[in-house]
Amino acid sequence: MNPVRTHPVKASPVKASPVRAVLFDRDGTLVEDVPYNGDPERVRPVEDAREALELLRAKGIGAGVVTNQSGVARGLLSTADVRRVNERVDRLLGPFDVWAVCPHGPDDGCHCRKPRPGMILWAAGRICTPPGDIVVIGDIGADMEAAQRIMPGRGLRQWQPSS
Template sequence: MTAQLLILDRDGVINQDSDDYIKSPDEWVPIPGSLEAIARLSHAGFRIAVATNQSGLARGLFGLETLNAIHRRLRDRVESEGGRIEMIAFCPHGPNDGCNCRKPRPGLLLEIAARFDVDLSAVPFIGDSLGDIQAARAAGARPWLVRTGKGEHTLECLHEQGQDAALCDILIYPDLNAAASALIENPDLL
């Protein structure tokens, strides 16, 4: 059996999000259970990729060297739990730059699909925002939502706007740990 690809958003799914941006490795704080979840998924045969908007680069809040250090810390911490992240794709642009890689556009997910040579139709993309949902749909992936990060706010906004139907095909979990358990215990979800 071929290993199944799983794509994760970073901020709000793997680590705590911040309206002030994650600007250093010291500010990168994993959400409880997320690193263990990635390790369990790795052991269950999933290949893990991360797709993350990093407009802090365009805003001059940190440089590429710092972002690489943050991602090195992420990978090291996941590896210390026995897991592996095979790819981190990031968008360095700001919201008004008009790129195709900034979520909600599909560019990051399509880059990951090309690297792994997979059709995204059976690939879950676990995120916490409306932009993550939209990017998954635009790329042909399967949007999943966690309530951590911006997840609760995303659900509230869709409900207040009367767009509950937008969630009809989305699996929603309290956090990445719960989503990982569901994936591992219920292969039919794919």
């Protein structure tokens, strides 16, 4: 049950830092989600992905990819498969300023797998951008939770139209 507010809450003004980079989840956000895809020929950009990336780049905003790829840990993909798929994404939508891939499974306890923020922090360091100047865009809760852990208010969930 949500608490009922009985008095107005006054928020203090907070100056937002400028967005210097956007980190995108890969599957379901930049490209159609094909579970455990190891075939570059099956890579299809989602509608408007190219246009959105072109707008960011035209404004001088960096773009990177942060992606969990547990198919590697599960033995369904090799790191070479993931690299080939990423290269195809880069050819279709890139170039990207940074790529960060977590090959671990959900129970491996690594620090990089979203919703832990390690991959986002690593990517931010690679592009020399403070985490507070980054926005994360993804399609699932793990993407947003990772963003919220290090930069409250800077994660965006991709809108999915209902069918």
